[in-house]
Amino acid sequence: MDGEKISRRKPRSDGQRNRQHLLDTAKAAFQSGETDIPLDEVARRAGVGIGTLYRHFANRDALIEAVYRNELDRLAAAATQLAGTHPPVEALRAWMLLFVDYIAAKQVIAPALNGLVGGTCALYAASAEIIKGTIDGLVSRAVKNGDIRPDLDPLDFLRALVGVSNVAAAPGWEASARRLVDILIAGSQPPTASQSRT
Amino acid sequence: MDGEKISRRKPRSDGQRNRQHLLDTAKAAFQSGETDIPLDEVARRAGVGIGTLYRHFANRDALIEAVYRNELDRLAAAATQLAGTHPPVEALRAWMLLFVDYIAAKQVIAPALNGLVGGTCALYAASAEIIKGTIDGLVSRAVKNGDIRPDLDPLDFLRALVGVSNVAAAPGWEASARRLVDILIAGSQPPTASQSRT
DNA sequence: TAGATATGCGGAGGATTACTCCGCTTAACA
DNA sequence: TGTTAAGCGGAGTAATCCTCCGCATATCTA
Secondary structure, three states: OOOOOOOOOOOOHHHHHHHHHHHHHHHHHHHOOOOOOOHHHHHHHHOOOHHHHHHHOOOHHHHHHHHHHHHHHHHHHHHHHHHHHOOHHHHHHHHHHHHHHHHHHOOOHHHHHHHHHHOOOOOOHHHHHHHHHHHHHHHHHHHHOOOOOOOOOHHHHHHHHHHHHHOOOOOOHHHHHHHHHHHHHHHOOOOOOOOOOO | OOOOOOOOOOOOHHHHHHHHHHHHHHHHHHHOOOOOOOHHHHHHHHOOOHHHHHHHOOOHHHHHHHHHHHHHHHHHHHHHHHHHHOOHHHHHHHHHHHHHHHHHHOOOHHHHHHHHHHOOOOOOHHHHHHHHHHHHHHHHHHHHOOOOOOOOOHHHHHHHHHHHHHOOOOOOHHHHHHHHHHHHHHHOOOOOOOOOOO
């Protein structure tokens, strides 16, 4: 059923180059706040025709997704690296802070994550499992180590981070985001010495 | 400079009625997920012409804002009431949970709050101060009572709630939101018996 | 009640944007 | 170097936002 078209030829070099130009142009535009830039304009800035844009990306959403996919994958890769070099709860904390830094540098991620955790729209569906698996691995390792209460859904952390990233435009947001990371970790510790609610 | 036009006549009854019809129609559409419904369609469903819609609401954003304004104001009113009947930290907690319930019932609020805390777009600016004042009052009362660390920005809580509300579409989001409220409160307590992070 | 008039209604239509289609160009292969 | 198909470009179509202006009617005055 899954008719995979096997191409005998190597993909054309100019095609790949144009595709990359389009991605770079769109990413730059989104980062600078031009989120609803006309696609004609994206094509023009990338130095290609509008037809070429639509050849590579079926519609606006497909282009946006392609831009965000790459960023999310890099974030997931960082988590794997952190998990190998830090104790569990530190890895979790470090990744969440990295998350914040990442958003600080490139505010492109927020909508992607929103769609990711929301899960309703088919957009970003491909990366969803990767990121979910990432946070799941970090949290479950911290739980096994006794640093985090076991009754928490790892997705809770992701949801909180998504929230932070969604308000990235506010002036003092970055400090706020760092505080929230610590609050989340502090509030998720098992009730050893302190008294938890109820 | 602020040339306020003083109208001698009472506003026409049909005008007010049509405006309300438009608001109700738009609200219903947004709640049912038709967020990018054409405005022509909104006007049609409301039984008025497109010109009438634009007479009452300058553009799409103005219509959306008008829909959300009312919801936010009601939320702020609830906080005032809670503050008068509950001890500080309980009032904060109750309001945050009410927030969650409110979103559960009507998922209309999320984008409004996003714009509110983000602050960049002029949208929702009018309600921003109201909600900010609301959370500020709740948190500062809890701080004075010694339930919450004093080094937290009240907006942090708002930002976290906005995050929760932005992912309201996911299946298990409601339980997650409640857990997050408790995590936030637990993580915000002053370090009395337990040891806080650095 | 009837006339005057400003407030409000309605929808045609201009401008903008998303997306399609198809003939031409050019990189990959023999 | 010739063949071939992958890829390019932009004119054109459809959908949507928003404006404009003549017509209708609710409110006010007498």
